[in-house]
Amino acid sequence: MTVATPTQAPAPAPQRAGRRGRRGGDGPGRGRLGRLDHAVSPYAYIAPFFILFFVTGLFPLIYTGWVALHDWDQIMGQGAFVGAQNFVDVLTGDDFWTALVNTVSIFVLSSVPQVLAALAIAGLLDHKLRAATFWRMGVLLPYVVAPVAVALIFSNLFADRFGLINTLLETVGVEPVRWHSDRLASHVAIATMVNFRWTGYNALILLAAMQAIPRDLYEAAAIDGASGLRRFVSITIPMLRPTMIFVIITSTIGGLQIFDEAKMYDQYGRGGSDGQWQTLTLYLYELGWTRADFGRASAVAVLLFLLIVAIGLVNFAFSRRIASEESR
Amino acid sequence: MHTTRRRMLLATTAAATLALGACGGGSGDGDDSDSSAGGGEGGGDITLSVATFNEFGYEDLLTEYEEMNPGITVQHVKADTADNARAALRNSLGADSGAADIEAIEVDWVTEFQQYPDKFADLSSPDVEGRWLDWKTEAVTLENGMLLGYGTDIGPEALCYRADLFEQAGLPTDREEVAALLEGDWDTYFEVGRDFVAETDIAWYDSAGALWQGMINQVEQPYETPDGEIIATDNPEIRDLYDQVLAASVDDGLSAGLGQWSADWTAAFQGDEFATMLCPAWMMGVIEGNAADIEGWDVANVFPGGGGNWGGSYLTVPAQGDNIEEATALAAWLTAPEQQIKAFEARGTFPSQTEALDSDTLAESSNAFFNDAPTGEIFAERAEAVTVTPFKGPKYFEVNTAMQDAISRVDVDETDDPESSWAKFVSAVDDLR
Numbered sequence: 074m075t076v077a078t079p080t081q082a083p084a085p086a087p088q089r090a091g092r093r094g095r096r097g098g099d100g101p102g103r104g105r106l107g108r109l110d111h112a113v114s115p116y117a118y119i120a121p122f123f124i125l126f127f128v129t130g131l132f133p134l135i136y137t138g139w140v141a142l143h144d145w146d147q148i149m150g151q152g153a154f155v156g157a158q159n160f161v162d163v164l165t166g167d168d169f170w171t172a173l174v175n176t177v178s179i180f181v182l183s184s185v186p187q188v189l190a191a192l193a194i195a196g197l198l199d200h201k202l203r204a205a206t207f208w209r210m211g212v213l214l215p216y217v218v219a220p221v222a223v224a225l226i227f228s229n230l231f232a233d234r235f236g237l238i239n240t241l242l243e244t245v246g247v248e249p250v251r252w253h254s255d256r257l258a259s260h261v262a263i264a265t266m267v268n269f270r271w272t273g274y275n276a277l278i279l280l281a282a283m284q285a286i287p288r289d290l291y292e293a294a295a296i297d298g299a300s301g302l303r304r305f306v307s308i309t310i311p312m313l314r315p316t317m318i319f320v321i322i323t324s325t326i327g328g329l330q331i332f333d334e335a336k337m338y339d340q341y342g343r344g345g346s347d348g349q350w351q352t353l354t355l356y357l358y359e360l361g362w363t364r365a366d367f368g369r370a371s372a373v374a375v376l377l378f379l380l381i382v383a384i385g386l387v388n389f390a391f392s393r394r395i396a397s398e399e400s401r
Numbered sequence: 402m403h404t405t406r407r408r409m410l411l412a413t414t415a416a417a418t419l420a421l422g423a424c425g426g427g428s429g430d431g432d433d434s435d436s437s438a439g440g441g442e443g444g445g446d447i448t449l450s451v452a453t454f455n456e457f458g459y460e461d462l463l464t465e466y467e468e469m470n471p472g473i474t475v476q477h478v479k480a481d482t483a484d485n486a487r488a489a490l491r492n493s494l495g496a497d498s499g500a501a502d503i504e505a506i507e508v509d510w511v512t513e514f515q516q517y518p519d520k521f522a523d524l525s526s527p528d529v530e531g532r533w534l535d536w537k538t539e540a541v542t543l544e545n546g547m548l549l550g551y552g553t554d555i556g557p558e559a560l561c562y563r564a565d566l567f568e569q570a571g572l573p574t575d576r577e578e579v580a581a582l583l584e585g586d587w588d589t590y591f592e593v594g595r596d597f598v599a600e601t602d603i604a605w606y607d608s609a610g611a612l613w614q615g616m617i618n619q620v621e622q623p624y625e626t627p628d629g630e631i632i633a634t635d636n637p638e639i640r641d642l643y644d645q646v647l648a649a650s651v652d653d654g655l656s657a658g659l660g661q662w663s664a665d666w667t668a669a670f671q672g673d674e675f676a677t678m679l680c681p682a683w684m685m686g687v688i689e690g691n692a693a694d695i696e697g698w699d700v701a702n703v704f705p706g707g708g709g710n711w712g713g714s715y716l717t718v719p720a721q722g723d724n725i726e727e728a729t730a731l732a733a734w735l736t737a738p739e740q741q742i743k744a745f746e747a748r749g750t751f752p753s754q755t756e757a758l759d760s761d762t763l764a765e766s767s768n769a770f771f772n773d774a775p776t777g778e779i780f781a782e783r784a785e786a787v788t789v790t791p792f793k794g795p796k797y798f799e800v801n802t803a804m805q806d807a808i809s810r811v812d813v814d815e816t817d818d819p820e821s822s823w824a825k826f827v828s829a830v831d832d833l834r
Contacts, residue, residue: 147491147492147495148491148494148495148516148517148520149517150495166832167828168832228664229664232663232664232665232668233665234659234665234668234669235664235665235668235669236664236665251814251815253660253663253813253814254813254814254815254816339660339663340660340661340662340663340664341484341662342484343802343806345814346660346805346806346807346809346810346813346814346816347806347810347814347816347817347825349814349816362488362491362492363488363799363802364799364833365491
């Protein structure tokens with residue numbers, strides 16, 4: 074549970090270097106085979122990961138780009154080379170932009186409250202509690218429930234006419250919300266499902282980081298008369314920055330790929346009669362699987378990839394600035 | 402430390418069980434077909450998989466087939482909706498693996514799959530000639546004589562209604578009087594509906610989208626011409642029907658504004674939300690399931706604008722299977738008149754076989770939920786009333802989906818008026834061209 078403070082960390086490094094240097098001195102005794110072993114075997118050790126990554130990661134990525142440049146029917150396969158035509162078709166249609174706005178809107182509505190709530194829950198769990206494991210596992214429970222089951226439960230909550238929420242609203246005399254017609258309302262409903270699933274998961278990650286914060290910092294602050302809230306804001310949150318960045322990046326990637334919740338939100342799974350909650354991944358699915366046009370679907374996939382890379386770079390620059398601020 | 406870990410393990414197990422339990426409902430058992438190599442006794446054991454959707458009524462029949470044929474094990478893979486079954490079949494045809502030995506397809510996608518004759522086995526055989534209604538077979542026969550699938554059921558349409566609500570409105574409740582009252586075209590149906598709504602303030606039917614299915618299945622060339630041109634947006638017949646159904650649904654308030662198959666639609670069966678429904682034979686099973694414990698449903702031998710067929714399926718044998726011969730034999734057996742009558746009795750899927758339609762068993766069958774209506778007799782007559790076989794081209798499914806969206810925007814979501822929703826429909830169809 075103890076963590077090395079920054080001043081301790083660099084100390085062991087020279088030692089290790091020294092030992093390696095001595096082992097290098099054995100070289101002439103082992104001969105060429107030994108040197109070869111030294112030079113090649115590390116690559117062999119890491120090769121499985123890279124081979125796997127190539128097969129399951131890089132190859133599909135490049136192949137998608139290849140498909141995007143062709144007329145490509147789902148069943149008939151490869152057709153004529155069409156260059157950038159698929160991209161032009163996608164980018165000049167309204168559907169792509171609607172889907173993009175929906176995706177970003179659902180992403181913002183889910184990620185921001187999610188990280189804040191996760192932080193609050195982790196802060197509460199960081200106290201000394203009775204049956205701590207029970208509470209910690211409890212917040213993870215929504216995460217292990219299958220998304221499809223979550224969607225079924227929430228579709229009963231958010232049904233327009235006879236849903237639980239609208240029934241409650243009507244009993245207190247408030248106008249029912251048109252969950253499946255109004256664009257923003259549908260985004261809120263889907264974001265709620267996403268939050269239900271992911272908040273606990275993020276809370277546990279943040280909790281792990283919180284527990285690694287040296288307790289003496291809190292004690293010192295307490296002696297100086299800092300309140301609980303003050304200690305949370307001035308010690309916990311700054312110490313959590315690297316973990317926060319991890320949480321924000323993973324929830325960004327997840328947020329831009331929202332699919333299950335949006336697909337299960339109504340009976341047709343196409344994102345609403347007017348595309349109210351059609352996300353980019355749903356649009357991709359409709360192009361590829363309903364219209365059998367893998368070419369255009371791949372073009373959307375490539376654009377989505379570029380979007381995630383772009384946002385990832387922004388995130389990276391942002392986190393570098395925070396990290397350098399921290400070391401100052 | 403030790404106890405903590407054990408407690409953790411317990412919690413994890415509990416959570417995992419929950420997750421597994423939750424998965425079980427949705428994902429089905431599609432993967433099972435690969436794992437078991439056949440459980441029957443004797444030599445040459447084979448396993449045949451049959452992929453269907455919704456309710457085909459095949460459960461008992463497949464067990465019967467296994468008993469008759471030792472050495473053959475049948476796996477039944479059931480998709481929850483027709484759309485998911487279509488997506489799964491398309492996927493496995495594209496990948497050239499993963500399809501079941503027998504795949505059920507819906508009438509609305511038939512032309513779409515006719516584009517890929519190489520992917521299916523030719524099922525034509527002298528044994529099955531003349532087994533089905535002519536229009537049922539013609540829809541799956543290619544120009545070169547290849548038979549793509551064996552017909553299972555058809556969806557001749559009658560009208561289901563709530564007799565108790567009819568009484569409330571002072572309308573006749575007896576199914577023959579109701580049939581006489583509603584005999585006529587769509588205007589007659591809407592006219593009676595307007596009186597009903599004025600009297601009771603209850604909607605006349607569930608959804609404009611459902612009505613559209615009834616209407617579009619009476620149009621000879623709805624969206625495409627046989628030479629592949631999409632005429633959906635220029636066909637005056639389509640625009641007229643669109644205006645007619647939305648004027649009745651929204652302006653006159655005849656529709657309950659429920660999206661078909663939505664959670665609200667399903668829940669509405671438990672209340673007094675609407676009085677009539679277009680009722681293809683298979684819809685009876687749906688109504689009975691959703692309206693459990695509600696009394697008053699009945700079915701009348703009448704349909705606006707004459708007859709109509711909504712839905713119905715075929716069994717196909719994908720060419721990628723290992724046991725094409727055995728699969729064909731099973732498909733032929735399942736779609737034989739005797740078996741299809743049993744499926745009708747189990748799940749209300751109305752047979753498409755001429756011999757089954759004439760049979761005494763069918764003529765005598767009745768449905769207790771629908772006030773003991775002689776459903777066999779009624780639907781056999783409704784099947785005879787079908788005069789139009791609409792031409793459904795390869796883009797039918799997609800154009801109709803866009804049309805259903807257009808109607809939903811006005812009837813259910815109320816985000817558009819008929820004019821602006823039509824404009825969006827036109828742009829969606831342009832996108833398909």
